[in-house]
Amino acid sequence: MAKLSYKVPSALNRSFLDHEITLSKGGWAAKPSPIKQLLFFGGGLLAVLWFSTSTFVASSGPVAITFFVLWSLAAITYFGGLMKTKELRIQRVPAFLAYLPAKARHVFTRRSSNPTAFYSIVGIDDIDEDGLIHFSDGGKGQAYLVVGSASYLLFDKDRIGILDRVDSFWRKVETTCEHTIITTKEPQRIYHQVANLERRNRTLQVRDPDLIELQNEQYDILTKHVGAKFTSIHQYLLLKGKNAGALRKGHQILQAEVGGSTLMIKEATMLDCEEVQPMLRVFYQGIDDDLRNLKASLN
Template sequence: MAKMSFKVPSSISRSFLDHEISLSKGGWAAKPSPLKQLLFFGGGGLAVLWASTSTFISSSGPVFITLFVIWGLLAVIYFGGLMKTKELRIRKVPAFLAYLPRSARHVLTRRSSNPSDFHSIVGINDIEEDGRIQYSDGSQGQVILIVGSASYLLFDEDRISILDRVDAFWRKVDTNCEWSFITTKEPQRVYHQVANLEARNQALEVRDPDLIELQNEQYDILTRHVGGKFTSIHQYLLLKGTSADALRRGHLVLQAEVEGSTHMIREATMLDRDETLPMLRVFYQGIDHGLVTPRASLG
């Protein structure tokens, strides 16, 4: 039976400092606080007290000392606050300092520029002919075009079946393989229609000019209008394994799910190199006229 509500489980990487302590049974302090936050507040308060009494600040006058204490306590409270991930805000400071230099915020991608900065962002060494992605950290990945079964028009029975199937699926996924779902809005795919039109062209026994012109008109409509101006939502699955064996196991789990049920994934098509490049290009190059708006979610 599907659950009526869900919660984010606690991380298995929790340490002793992540244990939450409630200071009182009522009021603002009733909300549990992790031990690391309490230690940060205590250490920060002591540091402000020491700086205001044992450094040059102690001889700067009562007004300046008062302002410094207020500023220091506010800084401790702000940087000791919790983010949505229950990490202290001070954890953002190293990333902020690394982002301050202008060279860290602007990456040149000219042909004459050093490609090291751009490669550090992408992290991809090569994409093989079959679509296998070789990452710089030694991991391997594969992009798969998928079609799901979710819809606003689902009956309650179907919704419950899908939730049960998805819940059971994630329980058997290997942690050595990442599953990243990527949703894009891009021009409709007309490969099959164009291939069918070409097959009809090859099957023509009479090369009548009017028929040829009609087929050319249909080709222009498919490629320039349907495949160029009309957009639709596409969803991809990026499997990234820590090794070739981990990626293979991820493929087997996905294949078993597609063959066993259509509740979670109805269709799955593995992309080769020529199909993977345009999908990845969305994130690093974009498409003219703003036709593509990518949105990624980690499963």
């Protein structure tokens, strides 16, 4: 039976410092704080007290000491604040310092440039013709174009059935295979419509000029308007196994889910190399460049 409410479970790498403590039942201290935040505030206050009484700051005068204490308390309050991920802001300082150099914020992708920086971002060694992705960490991946069943117009019975089916699916998934849902906004796919026009053109027995012109008009509408100017939401499922065996098990579980019910996934189409590359290109090239390339190829 589907639950009435859900919550985000605690992370598996949660340590003793991540446990939250409530200091008071009312006031500002009523909000639970993790132990690491309390230790940071306590250590920061002790450090400020030591600097203001036992170092050169103590002999700098009342105004300078007051300014130092206020600035230090403001810094401790800011860097000790929690982000949405329950991490302290100070934990992001090393990443910020590594991002400061200009060379760390720009990756050159010219043919003459060193590919090491771009390779570290992509992390993909090769993609086979059948769509099998070889990751740099030794993992194997496969991408699928999926169609789900979610809708705002679902009846309560259908919603409960979908939630139960999704819950049952994730209980069967093994930890050796990662499931990543990728949602993109891309030009509408018109391959089937264009192929149907081509079949109709080949079987056309009467080559009347008006009929030919009508077909050309329909082709222009599909390629230059529907397939170029109108975008739609596409969802992909990327399976990444630690090895080929883990990926095979993940594929079998997904295939059994698609074949057994349409509640969670109505349709899943395995992508080959020519289809995986445009899907991944959205992350590194952008949808605007894809639209420009499509228009250039049509012209």
